[in-house]
Amino acid sequence: RMKTNLNPLFTDITWGAGGSTADLSMELATNMHKHGHVANLHLTCTNMTKNGDPVAAVRDALQTAHDAGIRNIVALRGDPPAGEEEWTAAEGGFTCALDLVKFIRSEFGTDFGVAVAGYPEGHPNAITELKEGEEATLSESEKKRCSTFDGKSYVCKDEDYKKEMAYLKEKVDAGSDIIITQMFFDVEVFKTFVNECRAYGINVPVIPGLMCINAYGGFKKMSKLCKTRVPKDLEEKMDSMKDDAPAVKEFGVKYGAEVCQELLDFGVDVLHFYTLNLEKVVYGITDALGVTTGLIEKSNEKDAKSMEAVGSAWARVGDKVKSIYGEGVVKEIRKNAEAVIEMQSWELAGGQRPTAYLAKGSYEKVF
Numbered sequence: 001r002m003k004t005n006l007n008p009l010f011t012d013i014t015w016g017a018g019g020s021t022a023d024l025s026m027e028l029a030t031n032m033h034k035h036g037h038v039a040n041l042h043l044t045c046t047n048m049t050k051n052g053d054p055v056a057a058v059r060d061a062l063q064t065a066h067d068a069g070i071r072n073i074v075a076l077r078g079d080p081p082a083g084e085e086e087w088t089a090a091e092g093g094f095t096c097a098l099d100l101v102k103f104i105r106s107e108f109g110t111d112f113g114v115a116v117a118g119y120p121e122g123h124p125n126a127i128t129e130l131k132e133g134e135e136a137t138l139s140e141s142e143k144k145r146c147s148t149f150d151g152k153s154y155v156c157k158d159e160d161y162k163k164e165m166a167y168l169k170e171k172v173d174a175g176s177d178i179i180i181t182q183m184f185f186d187v188e189v190f191k192t193f194v195n196e197c198r199a200y201g202i203n204v205p206v207i208p209g210l211m212c213i214n215a216y217g218g219f220k221k222m223s224k225l226c227k228t229r230v231p232k233d234l235e236e237k238m239d240s241m242k243d244d245a246p247a248v249k250e251f252g253v254k255y256g257a258e259v260c261q262e263l264l265d266f267g268v269d270v271l272h273f274y275t276l277n278l279e280k281v282v283y284g285i286t287d288a289l290g291v292t293t294g295l296i297e298k299s300n301e302k303d304a305k306s307m308e309a310v311g312s313a314w315a316r317v318g319d320k321v322k323s324i325y326g327e328g329v330v331k332e333i334r335k336n337a338e339a340v341i342e343m344q345s346w347e348l349a350g351g352q353r354p355t356a357y358l359a360k361g362s363y364e365k366v367f
Helices: 002-006 022-034 054-067 097-108 140-145 158-173 187-199 216-225 232-240 245-266 280-289
Strands: 011-013 039-044 072-076 113-118 147-149 152-155 178-183 206-211 272-274 320-323 326-333 339-343 355-358
Touching: 002 280, 011 022, 022 039, 022 054, 039 054, 054 097, 072 097, 097 113, 097 158, 113 158, 140 158, 140 187, 147 216, 158 187, 178 187, 178 272, 187 206, 187 245, 206 245, 216 232, 216 245, 232 245, 245 280, 320 339
Parallel strands: 011 039, 039 072, 072 113, 113 178, 178 206, 206 272
Antiparallel strands: 147 152, 320 326, 326 339, 339 355
């Protein structure tokens, strides 16, 4: 539907932590390619193994994508798998996105277009929680990156930010073609980031990552998760509408269009929307910008509920999983995120197998 209505320059498909959605992501990207989309496949290079070999798993994923005609990869390190709070590198494998960029270029030459992530406010791992009174000591640049949630302030300090920029330069020098940024709500933060890129000799296109405002809960959750700076007037406006879902969507269109127009005036050529599989706000924005006409009236979000993630992306129905109770097969993922698992490691009388009901995060997929 979005292909017909918008004909986007490219369409992203994400890749679950540790390759948890590898098969599904590849299937979706392949089908998108067959139906005329320019598939931009995200690929994480950590916590993935094939027969104990982390490099083979990544090579196979790239070869499968290449064989399917996919020619665009977003090279990422990856997040910790579900149920784990800290990321650790697999022995003998990749340690960062830079490793993946180098590997793609060494194994596939220039066959793939390679995008990497950029963090206008610093990578979440480089963002520090400020101690009491420390806010008064921030530099002017730090103040512009500072975010506050639940009475606590966070910032990527200047020294850490310099390391972030130096690392981004390494990724680009290794063969990255474009940068797609983390979400942001303060346009000045993005402008500063682009100017910093140029000052560091990073001259590839920088594409802004735009998180559409679809719902109050999602807005609060994502901004806190990413430690994204939220301008005070935006925060106050959202808080005033938190119980009025239609008003939030309407405002999402208005605010999104204003942000996009400011970015276009700044010289941005491409707008990258994190749609979350929803279309109404995106269509409203493109209509407001004059890119499309009357699309918002055609929006159809009757299937929105089916687009929401249920349970854990770490495993789906039919997957083999393991927990402290042994191994089993997922039979159902319930709306409350509970998994119904038929245990394979136990056997009852008559050959019956017991069923376990496990909470999200208490099991992991077996590859």
